[in-house]
Amino acid sequence: MNPAYSVILFTTASGAGYGLLALLGLVGFNHGTVSNPVFGLVAAVIALGLITLGLLSSTFHLGRPERAWRAFSQWRSSWLSREGVVAVATYLPALVFIAAWTNILPAPGLIAPLGIATAVLCAITVSCTGKIYSTLATIRAWNNPYTVPVYLAFSLASGAGLLTGIATIFGRYQIFQPALAAVATLLVVLLKYLYWRSIDNAERTHTMAAATGLGAGVRQWEVPHTSENYIMKEMGFAVARKHALKLRNTVFLFLLLTVLALAACQITPWFSFVAAPAVLFAAVLERWLFFAEAQHVVSLFYGAEKA
Amino acid sequence: MTEPFIDTSPKTWDEVKTTTCYMCACRCGIKVYLKDGTVKYIEGNRDHPVNKGVICGKGASGIKQHYSPARLSKPLIRVGERGAGEFREIEWEEALRTATLWLSEVRNKDPRKLAFFTGRDQSQGLTGWWASQFGTPNYAAHGGFCSVNMAAAGLYTFGGSFWEFGEPDWKHTKYFLLFGVAEDHASNPIKTGLGKLKGRGAKFVSINPVKTGYSAIADEWVGIKPGTDGLFVGALIHEVLAAQKIDGEHLQRYTNAPWLVIENPGGPDDGLFARAESGAALAWDSHTGTPMPATSSDALPVIMGRFTLPDGRRVVTSFTLIAERFLSPEYAPDAVAEKCSVPAATIKRIAAEIADVAFEQQIELDIPWTDYTGRRHEKTVGRPVAMHAMRGISAHANGFQSCRTIHLLQIILGTIDVPGGFRYKPPFPKPIPPHVKPAGKLGQVKSNTPLPGPPLGFVTSPEDLLVDAEGTSLRIDKAYSWDAPIAAHGMMHMVINNAAKGDPYTIDVLFMYMANMSWNSAMNVPDTMKALTAKRGDGEYVIPKIIYSDAYNSEMVQYADLILPDTTYLERWDCISMLDRPISEADGPADSIRQPVVEPERDVRAFQTVLLDLGARLGLPGMTRPDGNPRYPGGYPDYIVNHERAPGLGPLAGFRGPNGRHQGRGTPNPDQLKAYIENGCHWFHELPDHMKYYRHVNWDYLDWATFFGFMGKPEPIIHQLYCEPLQKFRLAAQGHGKNIPPAEHRARIRKYFDPVPFWYPPFEGDMVSESDFPMHAITQRPMAMYHSWGSQNSWLRQILGRNWLYMNTDRAASLGIADGDWVTVTSHHGQIKGQVKLMSGVNPDTVWTWNAIGKRSGTWGLSANAPEAQKGFLLNHLISDLLPEREGGYRFSNSDPITGQAAWYDLKVRVAKAADQSAMSAPQFTILKVKR
Amino acid sequence: MTSLPTPQPNQKKLGLVIDLDTCVGCQACATSCKEWNTQGYSAPLSDTDPYGSDPSGVWLNRVHGYEVKEEGRDDSRVVNFPRSCLHCETPACVTVCPTGASYKRAEDGIVLVNPDTCIGCKLCSWACPYGAREYDYTVGVMKKCTLCVDRIYNTNLEPEDRVPACVKACPTGARHFGDLGDPSSDVSQLVQAREGFDLLPEMGFKPVNKYLPPRKRRDAQTSKAVALPKGDGSAMDRLFKWADKLLGSGTASAAIQEDHSDKLEG
Numbered sequence A: 001m002n003p004a005y006s007v008i009l010f011t012t013a014s015g016a017g018y019g020l021l022a023l024l025g026l027v028g029f030n031h032g033t034v035s036n037p038v039f040g041l042v043a044a045v046i047a048l049g050l051i052t053l054g055l056l057s058s059t060f061h062l063g064r065p066e067r068a069w070r071a072f073s074q075w076r077s078s079w080l081s082r083e084g085v086v087a088v089a090t091y092l093p094a095l096v097f098i099a100a101w102t103n104i105l106p107a108p109g110l111i112a113p114l115g116i117a118t119a120v121l122c123a124i125t126v127s128c129t130g131k132i133y134s135t136l137a138t139i140r141a142w143n144n145p146y147t148v149p150v151y152l153a154f155s156l157a158s159g160a161g162l163l164t165g166i167a168t169i170f171g172r173y174q175i176f177q178p179a180l181a182a183v184a185t186l187l188v189v190l191l192k193y194l195y196w197r198s199i200d201n202a203e204r205t206h207t208m209a210a211a212t213g214l215g216a217g218v219r220q221w222e223v224p225h226t227s228e229n230y231i232m233k234e235m236g237f238a239v240a241r242k243h244a245l246k247l248r249n250t251v252f253l254f255l256l257l258t259v260l261a262l263a264a265c266q267i268t269p270w271f272s273f274v275a276a277p278a279v280l281f282a283a284v285l286e287r288w289l290f291f292a293e294a295q296h297v298v299s300l301f302y303g304a305e306k307a
Numbered sequence B: 001m002t003e004p005f006i007d008t009s010p011k012t013w014d015e016v017k018t019t020t021c022y023m024c025a026c027r028c029g030i031k032v033y034l035k036d037g038t039v040k041y042i043e044g045n046r047d048h049p050v051n052k053g054v055i056c057g058k059g060a061s062g063i064k065q066h067y068s069p070a071r072l073s074k075p076l077i078r079v080g081e082r083g084a085g086e087f088r089e090i091e092w093e094e095a096l097r098t099a100t101l102w103l104s105e106v107r108n109k110d111p112r113k114l115a116f117f118t119g120r121d122q123s124q125g126l127t128g129w130w131a132s133q134f135g136t137p138n139y140a141a142h143g144g145f146c147s148v149n150m151a152a153a154g155l156y157t158f159g160g161s162f163w164e165f166g167e168p169d170w171k172h173t174k175y176f177l178l179f180g181v182a183e184d185h186a187s188n189p190i191k192t193g194l195g196k197l198k199g200r201g202a203k204f205v206s207i208n209p210v211k212t213g214y215s216a217i218a219d220e221w222v223g224i225k226p227g228t229d230g231l232f233v234g235a236l237i238h239e240v241l242a243a244q245k246i247d248g249e250h251l252q253r254y255t256n257a258p259w260l261v262i263e264n265p266g267g268p269d270d271g272l273f274a275r276a277e278s279g280a281a282l283a284w285d286s287h288t289g290t291p292m293p294a295t296s297s298d299a300l301p302v303i304m305g306r307f308t309l310p311d312g313r314r315v316v317t318s319f320t321l322i323a324e325r326f327l328s329p330e331y332a333p334d335a336v337a338e339k340c341s342v343p344a345a346t347i348k349r350i351a352a353e354i355a356d357v358a359f360e361q362q363i364e365l366d367i368p369w370t371d372y373t374g375r376r377h378e379k380t381v382g383r384p385v386a387m388h389a390m391r392g393i394s395a396h397a398n399g400f401q402s403c404r405t406i407h408l409l410q411i412i413l414g415t416i417d418v419p420g421g422f423r424y425k426p427p428f429p430k431p432i433p434p435h436v437k438p439a440g441k442l443g444q445v446k447s448n449t450p451l452p453g454p455p456l457g458f459v460t461s462p463e464d465l466l467v468d469a470e471g472t473s474l475r476i477d478k479a480y481s482w483d484a485p486i487a488a489h490g491m492m493h494m495v496i497n498n499a500a501k502g503d504p505y506t507i508d509v510l511f512m513y514m515a516n517m518s519w520n521s522a523m524n525v526p527d528t529m530k531a532l533t534a535k536r537g538d539g540e541y542v543i544p545k546i547i548y549s550d551a552y553n554s555e556m557v558q559y560a561d562l563i564l565p566d567t568t569y570l571e572r573w574d575c576i577s578m579l580d581r582p583i584s585e586a587d588g589p590a591d592s593i594r595q596p597v598v599e600p601e602r603d604v605r606a607f608q609t610v611l612l613d614l615g616a617r618l619g620l621p622g623m624t625r626p627d628g629n630p631r632y633p634g635g636y637p638d639y640i641v642n643h644e645r646a647p648g649l650g651p652l653a654g655f656r657g658p659n660g661r662h663q664g665r666g667t668p669n670p671d672q673l674k675a676y677i678e679n680g681c682h683w684f685h686e687l688p689d690h691m692k693y694y695r696h697v698n699w700d701y702l703d704w705a706t707f708f709g710f711m712g713k714p715e716p717i718i719h720q721l722y723c724e725p726l727q728k729f730r731l732a733a734q735g736h737g738k739n740i741p742p743a744e745h746r747a748r749i750r751k752y753f754d755p756v757p758f759w760y761p762p763f764e765g766d767m768v769s770e771s772d773f774p775m776h777a778i779t780q781r782p783m784a785m786y787h788s789w790g791s792q793n794s795w796l797r798q799i800l801g802r803n804w805l806y807m808n809t810d811r812a813a814s815l816g817i818a819d820g821d822w823v824t825v826t827s828h829h830g831q832i833k834g835q836v837k838l839m840s841g842v843n844p845d846t847v848w849t850w851n852a853i854g855k856r857s858g859t860w861g862l863s864a865n866a867p868e869a870q871k872g873f874l875l876n877h878l879i880s881d882l883l884p885e886r887e888g889g890y891r892f893s894n895s896d897p898i899t900g901q902a903a904w905y906d907l908k909v910r911v912a913k914a915a916d917q918s919a920m921s922a923p924q925f926t927i928l929k930v931k932r
Numbered sequence C: 001m002t003s004l005p006t007p008q009p010n011q012k013k014l015g016l017v018i019d020l021d022t023c024v025g026c027q028a029c030a031t032s033c034k035e036w037n038t039q040g041y042s043a044p045l046s047d048t049d050p051y052g053s054d055p056s057g058v059w060l061n062r063v064h065g066y067e068v069k070e071e072g073r074d075d076s077r078v079v080n081f082p083r084s085c086l087h088c089e090t091p092a093c094v095t096v097c098p099t100g101a102s103y104k105r106a107e108d109g110i111v112l113v114n115p116d117t118c119i120g121c122k123l124c125s126w127a128c129p130y131g132a133r134e135y136d137y138t139v140g141v142m143k144k145c146t147l148c149v150d151r152i153y154n155t156n157l158e159p160e161d162r163v164p165a166c167v168k169a170c171p172t173g174a175r176h177f178g179d180l181g182d183p184s185s186d187v188s189q190l191v192q193a194r195e196g197f198d199l200l201p202e203m204g205f206k207p208v209n210k211y212l213p214p215r216k217r218r219d220a221q222t223s224k225a226v227a228l229p230k231g232d233g234s235a236m237d238r239l240f241k242w243a244d245k246l247l248g249s250g251t252a253s254a255a256i257q258e259d260h261s262d263k264l265e266g
């Protein structure tokens, strides 16, 4: 699949944003009114900023962004629609929650319940994003049980990484922050390892023979057009296997770097300034690979033997 | 939510007009949907005899050709050096005055100094007549490089031909053999026919080195080695003769099989038919045991045997000679198998299968008919084996004889113009050969005087040749000379290079129309470009003036001095006439017109109208009234309606006479075009059933055809298995007669002008070393492209924007070539570079590519880095116009020695992985300026 | 309407049947489709860089070329393979659509995109296994085969012309249009008789369009080896005897004046 930058940016930025927002919700839930309002405001602005950036960037991917509102209508059947609905729905409790936390809205009683609600909605949104991909039967690498967990774990890891960094700036650093980030990052490592093992081992059961109905001896002879078409540009992209392995290792490298940096926060919390970018970079690279390694069934019509 | 409302009956057009497609030469009927005067949609016309509603990939893309950015928009005159692409736009008046000046000088001095050659055109009725009125013999259309072998072989054998002069009986045939066809002119009818055939379960065999397109859907693919069909078919003949699976009655009555050939080795009459005083050929009558006129109704001719005539001359039936040739071991399946790369068992089986279908599965239609002797046949008997062949046969130097071999097989089996066989399309059959001789002999070409006849025709003996006392050609292309005596369509491929060499002489004006002669229709492209720009010592171009009419910015436009921009096919009147290349159906004659469906918004004029205008300005008699005014002031439509070739016969056969009630013959009808338009721009006359078959000998048909002007008198058309005219040339080569070939031509004529078909290896393959050039290289027509002109079409070029060199997978492996490698292809003449694609459905000794996809950078309204130019390539650069030197130094043209047909597919090459693997084809030429 | 309509009893399922045995790959269906639809329901079908180095555009129908080596044969054959939307019965291209622009008509099963509400998110094209959705970069919405919904019911056209543009165009008659929900329709009968098949049946999309497989060859590998019987003696002599018989009397052979049997053999 073509790794479109708008989509990569969308999923990684909004993933981190929702992760951070969810954690803020939990922090708010935990600490109630004792929390630092400035820290809360800045962190929440960053979280919502990332989410909004992601959502905006996702609309760049649309051919008709001015019609984006229409995407809320099909929540009954479409994960993309659900994601849109939940994503926007998250803003509501989130904004009220922030307002209460920062005492703009003097309703301290709302902080805890809205904090929890925000966190839950964040998790649902990220799950919906994952679901968009994991429900596509046409793309084996996505139609995989690890897809949603990976999205969630990455969201949490990058959110926790960010949280550590922001907290450090505001002197609100607490051990649980890097610890959580490290655990989430290790979870990502585990899930990603399992994911890659799973897609590497998955039997590619769709064949050109079944796609064309022409039997096992079929091979592509002539492309329909000598110039590339949308399908070839969009679904024909495939990163070379050797290159992909290198990139996978780079992802692991950055994830481990993240964990090490988080551990080093024991020495000084400023190491979170290594950890946060490292996990974000790993997320972007991982997302790029998520697309670039995914083979679409339609490639069978364009010469691939199996998918 | 509910479904959105959609309008399922939108009317996206405000008008529908019928006309005739010209995205290729098939000439289907189309309906053009227009909205506010712009073309919206083009579909096949369901009522049209040619395509019956279907359309092809090109036809449905006509919009993009019509609105192409490559269209020319105003007359141009060259201002820079030739080939540099520098022109000045001029007004039509200046263009026409300039052309008139150039042409009148020539006509005054020596009309021969004008070479007027037209390409893909379909108004040869007009252009040929114009040349003859002008007085130059140097006229031809593209037939000489296209498929004259097919036309000539057919017209000298059975009075029809493959090409467009006949078609398989799609309705009845049970076994169909297709030789060397990728697409052909009958694009849609062949496809429709194959669809029907498959639906009926008839067997379809394709003989072709490549298994794509039609061959891909054949029941059986015979992956023959190029140039060897004559052997393959010869072996089939061998088999059927050996088993006597022959339509004896047909041979006896309707062919020259029983005609008596004089056997007098060394004598002046050797190999000619023994004739009665009346000139009638004799046959041996078995009742009386004496010779009798072969067509006399009392004779029961013997078809095998040698006899002595009462005057002591020894004679043999022509069928005996044929049997001796094809029963000889040379033509036995086992002997030919390896040469053709077709297993002997396959040849034997196919022979058995056709014999079975022809004789055990014969068709009888309840249609009584009467032959020319008055014999009534209660049933119309059909032998349902049909054959069709085209350029895979014709584009070889042995194509004429190979094609005759196929006709021989058809005739032996009794499958010509019978149900299930190959059927004539009126105006065919014609007398064998048609009674028209080429004009242009010494004394016939005079200053300011028309020729006494048409420049093209059919020679039957050396006396008809256009040569001087030394045997030198009188025509610039050497057609009808000893180089190519039966060049019935001229030799357009030789004109430019001959003129540049001054061999046989130089010319003053080259006038071309609709032919991309500096590119895909040239042999030896690089040298052709040089020839077009060559200068004499005095700085003048060797070809001093070039006038060219094109509609688009083709490669050739760049080499012209004066450009007359034509309309597109949707903007003009045209006439698809039976005087030219007919669109008739086997069931009856048909013709059609094109009407302008949109007005040109550019300053362009229809070429035919321009030609008539020039004719009037030059004062050509046919185009001028006695008072000096133009005869056809209304231009081409005026001519179409009012021109009469003979009293009552004009370009269109339909709706003639008062009120348009006459067909075929009738006075000009001023409302004729209106009548055509009302009838969907076409006219078709279905023959009654008893005139639909056996038309070469069908009394009623011959009578009717004579009335219609298809032939001079109602005489039977006896199939000429033995071709006597060829023997006359042979006798000349042996020193007999007045017109004797120069010494260097004699051996060649003696060998190839064999009156009995035979096979010989194509010349190029025979002359170059097999180890240096082990592979055959051929082209195929892509179904969705028409020669060069499809590439300007933004839809078609997405489908085929470049070509590859297709190669057999195993052979490539043995040469270390992988899929996608760039390779060099080298012939005795040159080298190109292209990219390889592998496939298994190709004869291992053959490589091929799509024809005419490669473009010269900067042409056709495309950006200079178009894939057509950077990855596409032409084989033409490798194909020499001349054969390697023979003893004595003379270089014959790379053509069939009989007809002069260009031998495109004789090309032999070697293929090797290129050292330079960059994704760029070679050669690349200077970028022509893009003119928009 | 992103949810699929509930199939009714005797549900009409309009679709195409494509005969791979007769398709010669001429592209008539592809260009006719482009031509009709660029001014019809899906209009326009945009082209980008049409005269430049990388021309491409929206086509609702494309013709592939495959080479197939059948089992037990040592040669292969080229199969031309037109591919457009199969108007699946349970297609994910509809259910994934966030806007409802992608929908399946309850009435006849045609799968359409509403060009007025599509946001161009491209998700449906990811969901389609058959590559049948084509994104129009210029207009920013998804395009696909409409089964010529604006032709097949178009009362401005003559009844015979109310078929998809590709079907009308196809010169070989390899394309058939009809109701595959009706077992007695011509198309259903054809599918039955020729063992029409589904593409990627395991995807579970239940394509309505069917493909007819190439027929078995009748060639050197599948035909009985036969040859014409030769008879005894020289072929030339046999031919003389045959010519004699043709005359119904013995006069012809009496006229043979030379013996050829040594020169020739059959």
Ligand SMILES: Nc1nc2c(c(=O)[nH]1)N[C@H]1C(S)=C(S)[C@@H](COP(=O)(O)OP(=O)(O)OC[C@H]3O[C@@H](n4cnc5c(=O)[nH]c(N)nc54)[C@H](O)[C@@H]3O)O[C@H]1N2
Pocket (backbone or CB within 6 Å): B119, B120, B142, B145, B146, B147, B513, B514, B515, B516, B517, B520, B521, B522, B549, B550, B551, B552, B553, B554, B555, B556, B566, B567, B568, B569, B607, B779, B780, B786, B787, B788, B789, B851, B852, B875, B876, B904
């Ligand atoms: N290697 C190889 N070469 C071949 C062949 C092959 O098989 N292999 N085939 C040969 C054969 S059979 C043929 S017929 C030739 C064909 O070759 P050409 O006769 O050169 O045919 P085209 O390339 O179609 O181009 C003819 C010219 O007509 C112009 N034209 C198109 N429409 C109009 C119009 O309406 N009016 C005017 N005035 N001009 C128009 C085009 O712009 C173009 O310049 O190629 C020959 N060359």
Ligand SMILES: Nc1nc2c(c(=O)[nH]1)N[C@H]1C(S)=C(S)[C@@H](COP(=O)(O)OP(=O)(O)OC[C@H]3O[C@@H](n4cnc5c(=O)[nH]c(N)nc54)[C@H](O)[C@@H]3O)O[C@H]1N2
Pocket (backbone or CB within 6 Å): B024, B025, B146, B147, B179, B180, B181, B182, B183, B184, B185, B186, B187, B207, B208, B209, B210, B224, B225, B226, B227, B228, B229, B389, B390, B391, B392, B393, B396, B778, B779, B780, B781, B782, B783, B784, B785, B786, B787, B848, B905
């Ligand atoms: N779409 C389209 N249609 C066209 C044209 C076009 O450019 N495009 N051009 C028109 C013109 S001008 C012409 S002349 C006709 C020509 O129509 P075709 O005769 O169909 O022309 P080619 O494409 O040259 O096809 C020649 C076929 O012969 C095969 N062949 C080559 N050598 C041999 C051989 O020695 N033996 C046998 N048995 N086969 C051989 C080739 O593989 C190829 O399939 O088509 C006309 N129709």
Ligand code: SF4
Pocket (backbone or CB within 6 Å): B021, B022, B023, B024, B025, B026, B027, B028, B051, B054, B055, B056, B057, B058, B059, B060, B187, B188
């Ligand atoms: S076959 Fe030729 S004439 Fe007929 S529709 Fe196609 S391009 Fe036009």
Ligand code: SF4
Pocket (backbone or CB within 6 Å): C084, C085, C086, C087, C088, C091, C092, C093, C094, C111, C127, C128, C129, C130, C131, C132, C133, C144, C205
């Ligand atoms: S072919 Fe693709 S676009 Fe068409 S209905 Fe099926 S899934 Fe949808």
Ligand code: SF4
Pocket (backbone or CB within 6 Å): C096, C097, C098, C099, C100, C101, C102, C113, C117, C118, C119, C120, C121, C122, C123, C124, C125, C141, C142
């Ligand atoms: S591209 Fe259009 S039709 Fe396709 S899923 Fe998105 S909104 Fe629906």
Ligand code: SF4
Pocket (backbone or CB within 6 Å): C032, C033, C034, C036, C037, C060, C061, C084, C085, C144, C145, C146, C147, C148, C164, C165, C166, C167
């Ligand atoms: S049915 Fe209509 S839209 Fe679909 S492929 Fe055929 S022509 Fe194109």
Ligand code: SF4
Pocket (backbone or CB within 6 Å): C022, C023, C024, C025, C026, C027, C028, C029, C030, C063, C080, C082, C169, C170, C171, C172, C173, C174, C175
């Ligand atoms: S029009 Fe018919 S024959 Fe031509 S490619 Fe399409 S389906 Fe095949």
Ligand SMILES: [Mo]
Pocket (backbone or CB within 6 Å): B145, B146, B147
């Ligand atoms: Mo041609």
